[in-house]
Amino acid sequence: xxxxxxxxxxxxxxxxxxxxxxxxxxxxxxxEKINRSIVALLGAGLMISMxxxxxxxxINGIDFNxxxxxxxxxxxxxxxxxxGVFQFVAVWSAxxxxxxxxxxxxxxxxxxxxxxxxxxxxxxxxxxxxVTLLITGELKVHPYPFLxxxxxxxxxGGTATLIGDPPNIMIGSAVNLTFNDFLINLAPITLVxxxxxxxxxxxxxxxxxxASDEARERIMQFKERQAITDIPLLKKSLLVISLVIxxxxxxxxxxxxxxxxxxxxxxxxxxxTSINTAAEEQSEHxxxxxxxxxWVTIFFFVGLFIIVNGIEHAGLLEILAxxxxxxxxxxxxxxxxxxIWVSAIFSAxxxxxxxxxxMIPIIKSMAPTFGGADQLMxxxxxxALGACLGGNGSLVGAxxxxxxxxxxxxxxxxxxxxxxxxxxxxxxxxxxxIASIYVYFRYL
Amino acid sequence: MTASTxxxxxxxxxxxxxxxxxxxxxxxxxxVHNLPVLDDDGTFLGLFSLRRLSRELLPKAxxxxxxxxxxxxxxxxxxxxxxxxxxxxxxxxxxxxxLEKTSKxxxxxxxxxxxxxxxxxxxxxxxxxxxxxxDNKKKLSGMVSNWDVLxxxxxxxLGDKAVSPCADTKKEAQT
Numbered sequence: 001x002x003x004x005x006x007x008x009x010x011x012x013x014x015x016x017x018x019x020x021x022x023x024x025x026x027x028x029x030x031x032e033k034i035n036r037s038i039v040a041l042l043g044a045g046l047m048i049s050m051x052x053x054x055x056x057x058x059i060n061g062i063d064f065n066x067x068x069x070x071x072x073x074x075x076x077x078x079x080x081x082x083x084g085v086f087q088f089v090a091v092w093s094a095x096x097x098x099x100x101x102x103x104x105x106x107x108x109x110x111x112x113x114x115x116x117x118x119x120x121x122x123x124x125x126x127x128x129x130x131v132t133l134l135i136t137g138e139l140k141v142h143p144y145p146f147l148x149x150x151x152x153x154x155x156x157g158g159t160a161t162l163i164g165d166p167p168n169i170m171i172g173s174a175v176n177l178t179f180n181d182f183l184i185n186l187a188p189i190t191l192v193x194x195x196x197x198x199x200x201x202x203x204x205x206x207x208x209x210x211a212s213d214e215a216r217e218r219i220m221q222f223k224e225r226q227a228i229t230d231i232p233l234l235k236k237s238l239l240v241i242s243l244v245i246x247x248x249x250x251x252x253x254x255x256x257x258x259x260x261x262x263x264x265x266x267x268x269x270x271x272x273t274s275i276n277t278a279a280e281e282q283s284e285h286x287x288x289x290x291x292x293x294x295w296v297t298i299f300f301f302v303g304l305f306i307i308v309n310g311i312e313h314a315g316l317l318e319i320l321a322x323x324x325x326x327x328x329x330x331x332x333x334x335x336x337x338x339x340i341w342v343s344a345i346f347s348a349x350x351x352x353x354x355x356x357x358x359m360i361p362i363i364k365s366m367a368p369t370f371g372g373a374d375q376l377m378x379x380x381x382x383x384a385l386g387a388c389l390g391g392n393g394s395l396v397g398a399x400x401x402x403x404x405x406x407x408x409x410x411x412x413x414x415x416x417x418x419x420x421x422x423x424x425x426x427x428x429x430x431x432x433x434i435a436s437i438y439v440y441f442r443y444l
Numbered sequence: 445m446t447a448s449t450x451x452x453x454x455x456x457x458x459x460x461x462x463x464x465x466x467x468x469x470x471x472x473x474x475x476v477h478n479l480p481v482l483d484d485d486g487t488f489l490g491l492f493s494l495r496r497l498s499r500e501l502l503p504k505a506x507x508x509x510x511x512x513x514x515x516x517x518x519x520x521x522x523x524x525x526x527x528x529x530x531x532x533x534x535x536x537x538x539x540x541x542x543l544e545k546t547s548k549x550x551x552x553x554x555x556x557x558x559x560x561x562x563x564x565x566x567x568x569x570x571x572x573x574x575x576x577x578x579d580n581k582k583k584l585s586g587m588v589s590n591w592d593v594l595x596x597x598x599x600x601x602l603g604d605k606a607v608s609p610c611a612d613t614k615k616e617a618q619t
Contacts, residue, residue: 087515130514134505138520221521229516410508 008051018052018314025307030350037296040303047310061309062302065173065259069163070120070301071293072262076244077123078292079269080237084229086115086127091224094135099219101141101209106198108132109149113157113194117164117187118245121154121400122294129407139215143413145205147404148420149198152392152427154400156194159388160187162258163248167347167356167387171380172258174360179248179258185381189438193389193431200427233273240269297399304357312361321362325369332370333444336382337436339363343386344432348393348425356387378443385435392428394421447561448554450596451576451586457482458492458539465535467492477571480584481539488575488582490543495571500534500542501527550574554585558597561588 097103391398
């Protein structure tokens with residue numbers, strides 16, 4: 001069954017070889033001197049060519065469910081956004097609060113959180129940030145509090161569902177958790193953390209926000225209906241997105257993986273937007289839609305999965321797991337709380353995805369200690385909460401943060417790393433405290 | 445046939461400190477869309493284009509991505525006050541602030557052959573000419589635009605100058 005038997009070259013110890021590849025790869029990724037996908041793919045290549053993994057094992061390590069879910073959702077969003085629906089929602093909600101600055105911040109944050117829960121965070125901020133900058137530009141208010149709030153909203157919102165944030169997707173896939181599992185276990189606490197965070201943001205900035213009546217009147221003149229540039233497309237998009245969400249809700253009884261649902265949804269939307277068009281047009285449409293998938297991210301995942309599989313295969317992760325257990329003395333509650341805090345700190349400093357990818361097999365191998373895989377559930381929720389919420393801690397904590405920072409800079413409002421972290425890190429810790437209390441009382 | 449055969453050489457140029465409103469007046473006077481900017485030695489510094497100017501009139505948030513349309517802003521109201529504000533602020537700035545990005549420019553040499561020239565012209569964003577620079581010192585030789593292709597190339601190829609499609613042109617618009 002093992003195609004191409006593996007044997008590390010020169011008979012070297014697989015543990016050492018794999019650990020060295022792992023450390024070097026992650027170190028280079030952290031320094032950001034080379035694009036992370038290149039590093040991940042090369043690291044994966046080394047794992048295979050140096051014999052830590054054979055070809056079959058390497059392929060088995062790739063979580064195609066995660067990849068399929070990400071790809072499917074990205075295609076759906078790529079097509080949906082052309083209808084202008086996101087600008088519509090932003091402008092409509094800004095007018096609903098009569099263009100008051102704090103009201104707009106509140107509404108846009110709410111919109112960001114909701115979208116982040118259903119779509120991935122990166123896409124959400126890609127859609128929200130430009131229109132936010134437009135609105136604040138017209139309102140003549142500084143965009144920083146708005147962008148800050150949206151960063152937090154995207155990470156908090158993404159925590160609430162299976163599909164909201166890559167860490168959740170990865171954990172859900174590895175542990176066979178459903179959309180409903182995440183809704184029942186994580187959504188409730190995000191509904192607490194979100195208002196608390198917004199309240200603190202109000203105390204810091206909201207109280208002092210003011211815009212002239214003139215500027216507010218300008219915003220009220222915006223014609224949000226015009227933002228929808230393609231009504232048929234809007235209807236088709238909403239239909240498919242609804243079907244996909246329903247699919248997620250009923251995935252378990254349907255015995256379907258999230259990736260399958262997402263890919264069917266993508267194919268369906270492509271179909272609906274392609275019928276009655278000429279072959280060449282169709283080809284271009286499909287081409288363009290797939291081109292908007294973030295392949296760089298997808299291939300980063302591929303490389304990452306293989307690298308982690310390599311060190312798991314070689315036994316490094318079991319060793320790490322035992323280290324963690326010896327530090328916490330095998331105490332379940334302590335381990336859970338430790339996971340939340342360590343995940344949060346790490347996720348704030350480095351991107352949460354490599355961290356979660358590594359933690360998953362580590363936690364899995366703790367099963368014997370804690371009486372079986374079923375008993376590990378609180379640890380998974382701890383990991384999810386820590387990794388997702390931790391992303392708020394610094395500008396580099398999550399990809400969505402970096403996207404917002406990029407837009408801010410191009411608009412002439414550079415967000416400074418330390419200035420952001422000075423408020424963001426403590427605010428993130430507040431959310432972790434709330435999460436810890438929740439985990440303690442609900443599960444431990 | 446090379447670039448030097450069909451390029452326009454009778455070109456109005458700008459200096460880097462000329463103001464944008466000066467440049468606009470020159471453009472109106474000579475009916476041109478693009479003016480090259482040269483320094484005191486005659487070295488080519490960049491191209492000042494109407495295309496870039498039009499884009500500058502947009503609010504900042506609508507210009508976040510150079511290459512793609514991040515969002516349609518058709519929901520914005522129709523008033524021109526803000527546009528006028530932006531235009532008058534721009535008018536005082538030097539043209540060097542608003543040059544076309546070098547990545548958008550297509551450059552060639554006087555001896556560049558016709559097929560390559562036509563390809564460059566096609567690749568060049570709409571309404572931008574191919575700029576002909578001689579030697580490494582980047583001295584401007586001329587500019588080639590679609591208009592030059594029509595008046596000098598197509599006409600030549602058609603052979604019969606008596607029925608030149610451009611015989612009745614009132615003004616020759618250099619683009």
